[in-house]
Amino acid sequence: MxxxxxxxxxxxxxxxxxxxxxxxxxxxxxxxxxxxxxxxxxxxxxxxxxxxxxxxxxxxxxxxxxxxxxxxxxxxxxxxxxxxxxxxxxxxxxxxxxxxxxxxxxxxxxxxxxxxxxxxxxxxxxxxxxxxxxxSAARYRADVRRLAELVPKLGTVRHVDLSWVRSRGVPSAGGWFTDQRTAGGGALVDLGWHLLDVLTGLLGPLGVAQAVGAVSDDFLHDGAWRAVWRKDAPVAAGGDVEDTARAFLVTDHGTSVSLRASWASHEPRDVTTIRVEGSAGSAELRCTFGFSPNREGGPVLTLLRDGEPERIEVPREAIGAEYHQQLDQLVSALTDPAAPGRAITEARSTIDVIDRVYASAARSRA
Incomplete structure (x- = not known):
């Protein structure tokens, strides 16, 4: 044997x-x-x-x-x-x-x-x-779960800001990751999928009534902006996808959503920000998703009501701990009778938003 x-x-x-x-x-x-x-x-x-x-x-x-x-x-x-x-x-x-x-x-x-x-x-x-x-494993992060616990206290959710902005982090520039045929898109498909999955985790499945967006590739063709921490094989920089996508969405229930996904930027560190604004207050999480070492010192979660900010304690966890938490969930999901079909339903919603953002960006360029 x-x-x-x-x-x-x-x-x-x-x-x-x-x-x-x-x-x-x-x-x-x-x-x-x-x-x-x-x-x-x-x-x-x-x-x-x-x-x-x-x-x-x-x-x-x-x-x-x-x-x-x-x-x-x-x-x-x-x-x-x-x-x-x-x-x-x-x-x-x-x-x-x-x-x-x-x-x-x-x-x-x-x-x-x-x-x-x-x-x-x-x-x-x-x-x-x-x-x-x-x-996405991102919804299993301790800080994201703590933010989700605050959402019911915010009243009717009016607006959500979602952004994941890397300082330098273009993955496999010149490889399959930056080829439209093999990747299906750039930062919006890569980082934006995580952000949209977190949005579903916070607010539940959402239909999107309106979607506009813009994309750019200011950093894609310069190897200096690649994600060196991934230790990808060195290849010539370039590709035909975006390194940055920005979008504005309006859901079927009238909630507005702004989204930014950037593989590279002029920011000094990689930062993820999620802000949920409601009729009774707002909550903002500032942290860093992913594995980049160029990150915020730790997650900061703030609840704001009536002009009074309150710092909410968030458990500290090791980088990547969310993947272990995701595996914990997979154990029960494998035997959950409601699991079949769920992933595809959520994926349909996410890919619909991504397609509409790309279509809007293409119309703008034309």
């Missing part, structure tokens, strides 16, 4: 969730492999990547792990969950293949790049009789 088979067999006996990670890029190797290996509810049994050099590197780092070249090869492995972290344009095709044969899938964002892919995922989930799970 191989090391991977032995691990899977042991996991089956002790009730852990036998998990494969598909895609050994930065997210697969830096986020998911270490956290799945550490989490007591999961048994990391397999990894999949088409690149032979990458597979050899993974085998060196994880000698007990079964490392495979294709999702087809994964079919022979006993897997209770597949975490899919491949390039964006492969998210839906790979997830559909797994779902259709009955394998539960956790799909990294973006869940889909258009409505047609959402339809394909929905059909694969139904035909396989299984579940697609998704969602």
């Amino acid at each position: 191989s090391g991977g088979d032995a691990r899977a067999d042991t996991a089956a006996r002790d009730g852990r969730i036998r998990t494969a990670v598909v895609g050994m890029g930065w997210a697969g190797r830096s986020i998911w492999l270490p956290r799945l290996a550490q989490h007591p509810a999961f048994a990391l049994t397999a990894a999949v990547d088409p690149d032979a050099v990458v597979r050899a590197s993974v085998r060196r780092d994880h000698p007990d792990l079964t490392v495979l070249p294709t999702v087809d090869a994964l079919g022979a492995e006993p897997v209770d969950l597949a975490v899919v972290a491949v390039p964006n344009h492969l998210h839906a095709p790979v997830a559909c293949e797994l779902l259709a044969r009955g394998t539960p899938v956790f799909l990294e964002k973006p869940v889909c790049l258009d409505a047609a892919e959402a339809d394909q995922l929905a059909e694969a989930e139904r035909s396989g009789g299984t579940v697609l799970l998704a969602g």
Whole structure:
């Protein structure tokens, strides 16, 4: 019996969730492999990547792990969950293949790049009789959860400001991340998906009646603005997506939303700001999402009512702790009878907003 088979067999006996990670890029190797290996509810049994050099590197780092070249090869492995972290344009095709044969899938964002892919995922989930799970880890941050607890105290929500602005943080400039064909978009698809997911977590599913937006690429073509902390392979800077997107939305209920997602800027640090304004008060969270070391000193959450600011205590947590919290939620979601269809419903809403912002930006440029 191989090391991977032995691990899977042991996991089956002790009730852990036998998990494969598909895609050994930065997210697969830096986020998911270490956290799945550490989490007591999961048994990391397999990894999949088409690149032979990458597979050899993974085998060196994880000698007990079964490392495979294709999702087809994964079919022979006993897997209770597949975490899919491949390039964006492969998210839906790979997830559909797994779902259709009955394998539960956790799909990294973006869940889909258009409505047609959402339809394909929905059909694969139904035909396989299984579940697609998704969602941004950002909504599981301790500071975001604390902000969510304050929202009911704010009365009727009138406006939400959402921004994630990096100082220098263009990912894989010149690689698939900045190619429209493989990424589906730039900072709006990458950072903006997290912000829109947090908005859903704060206010629930929202229909958007109006959406306007603008995009720019002032930093994309200069390698000095790349995300050096990602340790991506050096490639020539450039691409055909935006490094900054700005949007203004109005929901079906009349709540306005301003959104900014920037891979790079002239700011000294990477800052995420979420401000919720209501009829009875406002609350603002200032922090830094993600893994960049160039971050705020710590999250600051402020409640403001009748001109009186109140600093709200927020638990301190390690960078990336939200991914561990997300894994905690996946354990129960896998057996939740209401889970099938939920991820796709939320993804449809998010991709609709993103499509409309891009369409508005294109009209403005024309």
